Amino acid sequence: MNVPILALDKISKRFGAIVVADRVDLALAEGESLGIIGPNGAGKTTLFGIMSGTVPPDSGRVLYAGRDITRMPPAQRCTMGIGRSFQIPLPFGGMSVFENLVVAAAFGAGQREHDAYERCMEILDQCGLADKANRSSRSLGLLDRKRLELARALATDPAVLLLDEVAGGLTEHECQALIELLRAVRRQGVSIIWIEHVVHALVASIDRLLVLHNGAFIAEGNPQAVIRSPQVAEIYMGIEADA
Amino acid sequence: MSVRVAFASRSSRVGMALCAVGIVALAAAPFWGGRDDLALLSEVYAYVALASLWNLLAGYAGLVSVGQQAYVGLGAYILFAFAILAGISPLWAIPLAGIIAAGVAIPVAMLVFRLRGHYFAIGTWIVAEVFRLLAAQISVLGGGSGISLPAGLIIAIAPSRQLRDFIEYWIALALVVVILALILLLLRSRYGLALKAIRDSELAATCNGVDVMRTKFLVYIVTAAGTAMVGALIFLQRLRTSPDAAFSVNDWTAFVIFIAVIGGLGRIEGPIIGTVIFFVLRQTLADLGTFYLLMLGVVAILVMLTAPKGIWGLVVDRLGWQVFPLERRVVLDERSAARAPMAATDGR
Ligand SMILES: Nc1ncnc2c1ncn2[C@@H]1O[C@H](COP(=O)(O)OP(=O)(O)OP(=O)(O)O)[C@@H](O)[C@H]1O
Ligand SMILES: [Mg+2]
Numbered sequence A: 001m002n003v004p005i006l007a008l009d010k011i012s013k014r015f016g017a018i019v020v021a022d023r024v025d026l027a028l029a030e031g032e033s034l035g036i037i038g039p040n041g042a043g044k045t046t047l048f049g050i051m052s053g054t055v056p057p058d059s060g061r062v063l064y065a066g067r068d069i070t071r072m073p074p075a076q077r078c079t080m081g082i083g084r085s086f087q088i089p090l091p092f093g094g095m096s097v098f099e100n101l102v103v104a105a106a107f108g109a110g111q112r113e114h115d116a117y118e119r120c121m122e123i124l125d126q127c128g129l130a131d132k133a134n135r136s137s138r139s140l141g142l143l144d145r146k147r148l149e150l151a152r153a154l155a156t157d158p159a160v161l162l163l164d165e166v167a168g169g170l171t172e173h174e175c176q177a178l179i180e181l182l183r184a185v186r187r188q189g190v191s192i193i194w195i196e197h198v199v200h201a202l203v204a205s206i207d208r209l210l211v212l213h214n215g216a217f218i219a220e221g222n223p224q225a226v227i228r229s230p231q232v233a234e235i236y237m238g239i240e241a242d243a
Numbered sequence B: 001m002s003v004r005v006a007f008a009s010r011s012s013r014v015g016m017a018l019c020a021v022g023i024v025a026l027a028a029a030p031f032w033g034g035r036d037d038l039a040l041l042s043e044v045y046a047y048v049a050l051a052s053l054w055n056l057l058a059g060y061a062g063l064v065s066v067g068q069q070a071y072v073g074l075g076a077y078i079l080f081a082f083a084i085l086a087g088i089s090p091l092w093a094i095p096l097a098g099i100i101a102a103g104v105a106i107p108v109a110m111l112v113f114r115l116r117g118h119y120f121a122i123g124t125w126i127v128a129e130v131f132r133l134l135a136a137q138i139s140v141l142g143g144g145s146g147i148s149l150p151a152g153l154i155i156a157i158a159p160s161r162q163l164r165d166f167i168e169y170w171i172a173l174a175l176v177v178v179i180l181a182l183i184l185l186l187l188r189s190r191y192g193l194a195l196k197a198i199r200d201s202e203l204a205a206t207c208n209g210v211d212v213m214r215t216k217f218l219v220y221i222v223t224a225a226g227t228a229m230v231g232a233l234i235f236l237q238r239l240r241t242s243p244d245a246a247f248s249v250n251d252w253t254a255f256v257i258f259i260a261v262i263g264g265l266g267r268i269e270g271p272i273i274g275t276v277i278f279f280v281l282r283q284t285l286a287d288l289g290t291f292y293l294l295m296l297g298v299v300a301i302l303v304m305l306t307a308p309k310g311i312w313g314l315v316v317d318r319l320g321w322q323v324f325p326l327e328r329r330v331v332l333d334e335r336s337a338a339r340a341p342m343a344a345t346d347g348r
Helices: A044-052 A074-080 A097-107 A113-126 A142-155 A172-187 A199-205 A223-228 A230-235 A238-242 B010-027 B035-060 B069-086 B090-112 B118-137 B151-157 B161-188 B190-200 B202-207 B212-238 B249-263 B270-288 B290-306 B310-319 B333-347
Strands: A006-015 A018-028 A033-037 A059-064 A082-084 A160-164 A191-195 A208-213 A216-221 B004-006 B329-331
Touching: A006 A044, A018 A044, A018 A059, A018 A216, A033 A044, A033 A199, A044 A074, A044 A082, A044 A160, A044 A191, A074 A082, A074 A097, A074 B202, A082 A142, A097 A113, A097 A142, A097 B190, A113 A142, A142 A160, A172 A191, A172 A199, A199 A223, A208 A223, A208 A230, A216 A223, A216 A230, A223 A230, B010 B161, B035 B161, B035 B190, B035 B212, B035 B249, B035 B270, B069 B090, B069 B118, B069 B212, B069 B249, B090 B118, B090 B151, B090 B161, B090 B212, B118 B249, B151 B161, B161 B190, B161 B212, B190 B202, B190 B212, B202 B212, B249 B270, B249 B290, B249 B310, B270 B290, B270 B310
Parallel strands: A033 A191, A033 A208, A082 A160, A160 A191
Antiparallel strands: A006 A018, A006 A059, A208 A216, B004 B329
């Protein structure tokens, strides 16, 4: 097997008494699309923090294309190719929607500003925000803020895209559009890890599903099979109505 | 599809036109104002410049320094040192003060940047106190009691007192215009994008590739240089410096923070509005002594309670105005297409 594009090697993390990651291993193959589910507080978002560099792990290593990046600052990881969206959107509120993307393209993708404009509008168009390009991002509703999170992460021109609950609240139609968009992103060779509670959207667009519970992966494999597995049913009853 | 991006909006076009008219009128002040007016206006310019620089530091980069008096005083002492010890014209000493202050700010930044949050603020204040104590040790510059500029150097600027007043006034105006113009250019540049991103969310900025520490470091150095040049000019106009006056936390930081906060942090227009309000208050209430300081406190509390983003923040939220063309606006194709038929009839 090739070297994974992103890997966690025995990552542990605790906040006080709560263990949110207990010797977690994970390997994302190049071009792969991976889904993560797990109950609230399982430690999913924390894993993204560890991958993107905003949360330092207590022990273990983070590897990017085989290179140890455990101590690399987040900005450098982003320019290197790890793009991330935030579960609770963090727009640059004092800037327009378009400028939000220009920041990501200029710094995350390292583009010259003028060269980035066209691509930024293209991404806004794909994410359904083109008509709001000049709006102040503070004035956006929650759904549009989530769209902006996705758009901004795409504008960093990632090799690995970390998506944290971007489908919640979308209509069926919008959800289909999102799945299509992510398929197109994958065709460009981007590897994806997607944390999502909207299980049917997830299952429709991933190769492999992982289930996180109390800071450890308790099931892994074919999405359909994992969803039906007894482990999942046991710890994870609430959201199955969705799938 | 080609994407056109413009900075100007209608309000910023009006704003820039008003600015141009204002600058011309102010440049002509020696011809319509008296000596006192020039002195007052020079002081206003100095505060606009200091507050704008502090706003860049605290409002954009999130570096809440309460020690910028270190650089005001440093600028003043550099000017007096060059003038008195080396005989260099005070006018030349102003840019030199900027360069040297930038050099001094580098090790200071490496020191205070190790501190976080409140500790950073306290650290900057301690550095300024150390500077003040050091200045009091320089006996050739008057030690603790300070020193005046020798008459010969003053006369070298211009032979008559009136012409000297004019020249100093114009330099004060030029300095604030240049500082504001540079801040505007900085904010429009790549660094400006980074700064605005940091202002709005440090976490999101860093996860979108912005090197937050490096940007903050640069801003700290740049504001130190600007602050020192303003400091040099202030004390050139006063003709006298002393450690307590030059490194005054009250004059060069407390009032400056008041101005920036009531005007609106993180907005280039904020410190200008804030300075106007501060001087209106000062000129109308100055006779009341301590009561005046009390009133400043009351105004600050009222503004913070009713308009936490300052007075300009309120204007932006309500009306969306921007005086300075800072925001990239996409000029949408549909709009230019809609305008096309009109252009055709115009051409007839
Ligand atoms: N900075 C922090 N300090 C202390 N505790 C934290 C911190 N961040 C997260 N936690 C705790 O760690 C646990 C895991 O949080 P995390 O956000 O990773 O969960 P999650 O799986 O993303 O949950 P959700 O599905 O609700 O988004 C939670 O109990 C949370 O309260
Ligand atoms: Mg989460």
